[in-house]
Amino acid sequence: MARTTGSDGEKTEAAIREAAVGLIARLGFEAMSMRQLAGEVGVQAAALYRYFPTKEELLYTLMREHMEDLIASWEEARPAAALIDAAPAGRLATFVENHIRFHLSRRSATHVSNLELRSLSDEKLASILALRARYEDELRAILRDGVSTGQFKVEDVRLTAMAIIQMITGVIVWFRPEERLSANQVAKTYHMMTMRLVGARD
Amino acid sequence: MARTTGSDGEKTEAAIREAAVGLIARLGFEAMSMRQLAGEVGVQAAALYRYFPTKEELLYTLMREHMEDLIASWEEARPAAALIDAAPAGRLATFVENHIRFHLSRRSATHVSNLELRSLSDEKLASILALRARYEDELRAILRDGVSTGQFKVEDVRLTAMAIIQMITGVIVWFRPEERLSANQVAKTYHMMTMRLVGARD
Numbered sequence: 001m002a003r004t005t006g007s008d009g010e011k012t013e014a015a016i017r018e019a020a021v022g023l024i025a026r027l028g029f030e031a032m033s034m035r036q037l038a039g040e041v042g043v044q045a046a047a048l049y050r051y052f053p054t055k056e057e058l059l060y061t062l063m064r065e066h067m068e069d070l071i072a073s074w075e076e077a078r079p080a081a082a083l084i085d086a087a088p089a090g091r092l093a094t095f096v097e098n099h100i101r102f103h104l105s106r107r108s109a110t111h112v113s114n115l116e117l118r119s120l121s122d123e124k125l126a127s128i129l130a131l132r133a134r135y136e137d138e139l140r141a142i143l144r145d146g147v148s149t150g151q152f153k154v155e156d157v158r159l160t161a162m163a164i165i166q167m168i169t170g171v172i173v174w175f176r177p178e179e180r181l182s183a184n185q186v187a188k189t190y191h192m193m194t195m196r197l198v199g200a201r202d
Numbered sequence: 203m204a205r206t207t208g209s210d211g212e213k214t215e216a217a218i219r220e221a222a223v224g225l226i227a228r229l230g231f232e233a234m235s236m237r238q239l240a241g242e243v244g245v246q247a248a249a250l251y252r253y254f255p256t257k258e259e260l261l262y263t264l265m266r267e268h269m270e271d272l273i274a275s276w277e278e279a280r281p282a283a284a285l286i287d288a289a290p291a292g293r294l295a296t297f298v299e300n301h302i303r304f305h306l307s308r309r310s311a312t313h314v315s316n317l318e319l320r321s322l323s324d325e326k327l328a329s330i331l332a333l334r335a336r337y338e339d340e341l342r343a344i345l346r347d348g349v350s351t352g353q354f355k356v357e358d359v360r361l362t363a364m365a366i367i368q369m370i371t372g373v374i375v376w377f378r379p380e381e382r383l384s385a386n387q388v389a390k391t392y393h394m395m396t397m398r399l400v401g402a403r404d
Contacts, residue, residue: 026320027232027320028230028231028232028320028321029230030229030230030232030233031232115317118228118229118230119230153398155391155394155395156383156391159383159388159391159392159395160395162372162373162375162376163369163372163392163395164369165372166368166369166371166372166375167365167366167368167369167372169368170364170365170367170368170369170372171364173364173368174364181358181361186361189357189358189361190361190365192357193357193361193362193365193399196355196398196399196400196401197395197398197399198398199398
């Protein structure tokens with residue numbers, strides 16, 4: 001990817017990303033034009049192409065970085081939890097809490113990542129799905145450990161991992177911070193539901 | 203909505219809907235043109251407008267009928283379950299099974315319903331959300347009954363209903379009938395996960 005170095009270039013690139021996430025979440029990727037995006041950022045359309053040679057490259061960058069940031073946030077949360085409680089139940093609690101917190105703080109990027117996969121070419125789609133699989137592997141490992149220590153009761157590790165991820169990612173669809181529950185209350189309730197779902201023993 | 207009566211008109215309208223669901227699921231609503239849809243159906247673009255005066259009207263019809271069919275499928279499944287077991291656990295089992303079966307048989311329509319809400323005007327969006335709320339109310343009623351009879355242990359009925367719906371709708375994202383599990387096995391495992399999630403007593 002062409003990347004202009006130096007502070008001004010980095011600022012412009014960051015502004016493009018931020019505006020693109022907002023516009024794509026609101027209008028949809030297909031409906032957004034590069035001209036519209038340039039207008040939002042306040043640059044000429046030609047300038048965008050210095051940072052993102054194609055519109056698909058822009059989408060791919062947003063999705064790839066979203067997944068890379070999610071994986072990094074889990075890798076950062078994970079060792080801290082291991083010090084407190086390396087048992088599967090503790091790791092699962094950290095996974096759920098980190099996942100909800102991460103997605104609530106990046107609602108638009110999450111919508112883009114979940115809704116626009118069909119606009120990627122096969123090769124780029126495969127690369128995003130590989131990142132997702134890497135992240136989901138972390139959850140599957142926790143579930144397998146819980147089953148092997150007898151702490152969890154799970155019929156099917158793959159199905160259970162999908163069920164948990166879809167349940168906890170779904171929070172961003174309906175949760176509004178200004179409404180009756182705080183993000184912490186929501187995370188706590190989802191944690192308790194997840195523990196029951198995996199048949200965790202107290 | 204303009205509706206041409208008679209057998210040929212009905213057949214054309216059904217062909218338009220079917221082609222539209224497939225095209226929108228594949229390309230996205232914004233990316234699909236009425237001209238493209240007409241080509242797929244094998245009619246002139248002008249003919250489409252006799253059935254659907256605007257592109258948004260077409261999307262709205264697809265989404266509204268998807269939700270109406272879902273509600274009808276539940277209303278049909280519900281009394282049968284009540285004869286066998288009117289207890290909340292039995293009704294919840296029927297709800298989960300019906301929801302998964304319905305969505306697996308209409309994957310493309312489900313994708314359209316889940317991904318294209320942003321292309322509806324406020325008024326039409328409100329009408330679709332009202333249908334969703336009516337369906338979700340059915341699940342919330344089951345959960346409340348389960349809590350009041352002491353069969354379920356649920357911290358928050360609204361949150362639990364959202365968690366269950368997102369978990370069981372998510373099946374269509376990853377489930378492929380040709381892979382290792384049958385639709386029945388998947389429905390059975392999701393039923394067991396749901397029962398644990400609501401803290402159901404055996």
